[in-house]
Amino acid sequence: MESGFEEYWAIDHPLGPFELFGGAHLIALAVVAAVSIVMFAYGERLSSRSRRRVRYGFAAVLVVNEALWHLWALLTDQYTIQRMLPLHLCSAMVWFSAVVLLVNARRLFGVIYFLGIAGAVQALITPDAGLYGFPHFRFVQTMISHSGVFLAGVYVVAVEGYRPTLRTALYVLAGLNVYAAVVGVINWQLGSNYLFVSGKPDSASLLDAMPEWPWYIPILEVFAVVLLVGLWLPFRRSGDPTPHLIHDGG
Numbered sequence: 001m002e003s004g005f006e007e008y009w010a011i012d013h014p015l016g017p018f019e020l021f022g023g024a025h026l027i028a029l030a031v032v033a034a035v036s037i038v039m040f041a042y043g044e045r046l047s048s049r050s051r052r053r054v055r056y057g058f059a060a061v062l063v064v065n066e067a068l069w070h071l072w073a074l075l076t077d078q079y080t081i082q083r084m085l086p087l088h089l090c091s092a093m094v095w096f097s098a099v100v101l102l103v104n105a106r107r108l109f110g111v112i113y114f115l116g117i118a119g120a121v122q123a124l125i126t127p128d129a130g131l132y133g134f135p136h137f138r139f140v141q142t143m144i145s146h147s148g149v150f151l152a153g154v155y156v157v158a159v160e161g162y163r164p165t166l167r168t169a170l171y172v173l174a175g176l177n178v179y180a181a182v183v184g185v186i187n188w189q190l191g192s193n194y195l196f197v198s199g200k201p202d203s204a205s206l207l208d209a210m211p212e213w214p215w216y217i218p219i220l221e222v223f224a225v226v227l228l229v230g231l232w233l234p235f236r237r238s239g240d241p242t243p244h245l246i247h248d249g250g
Helices: 004-008 023-045 048-075 089-103 106-125 137-158 166-190 216-235
Strands: none
Touching: 023 106, 023 137, 048 089, 048 137, 089 106, 089 137, 106 137, 106 166, 106 216, 166 216
């Protein structure tokens, strides 16, 4: 058995398995909800300089957290091309969100909002933390990663004043389908299962309630449409034809 810090990092750890909707999981979800509420309550009061610092902070947390996961996989001999390429939606959104926030690419805020929130919701509810429970590194890293992607989506509307449009939602949906098709070809070549378009994940997920592959894919398509439109509906009266912001971005 490992001792000290090593037990929080080791593959063969004594910390117990991940417990779905256990105490640690529920606390993590509560923290995400609380931070979201605070951003909506106070976000638009921030100055341009403060918003810039928050953007940079978000980007730094996303990148460092993801880099640590890759380091952990390397040091524990779990790094494989079939598993560690940033092709899953949340992994891709980590890097995409970090870059967009760093350069303040306003016209791409819609992608962060729609895919950041839509992609991270399922991952937060049923995280792929494997057998690692709190406070193992993988539990903490997984929750930070998915929470960061989700909160980046909240940030662009609550703090930067982005207002999504239906047209942007449809563009994002079309882009997601193209991305899924490309990833499907990559899976075929590598024998991987990125985006889970080649089969259900081994860990618990919403896909467990759906038919087997490939019949769950059309259901996911409908689910994506409903979710993206649902994310647009709260802003249907405030969105303008182009993805401009209320603020100047700072």
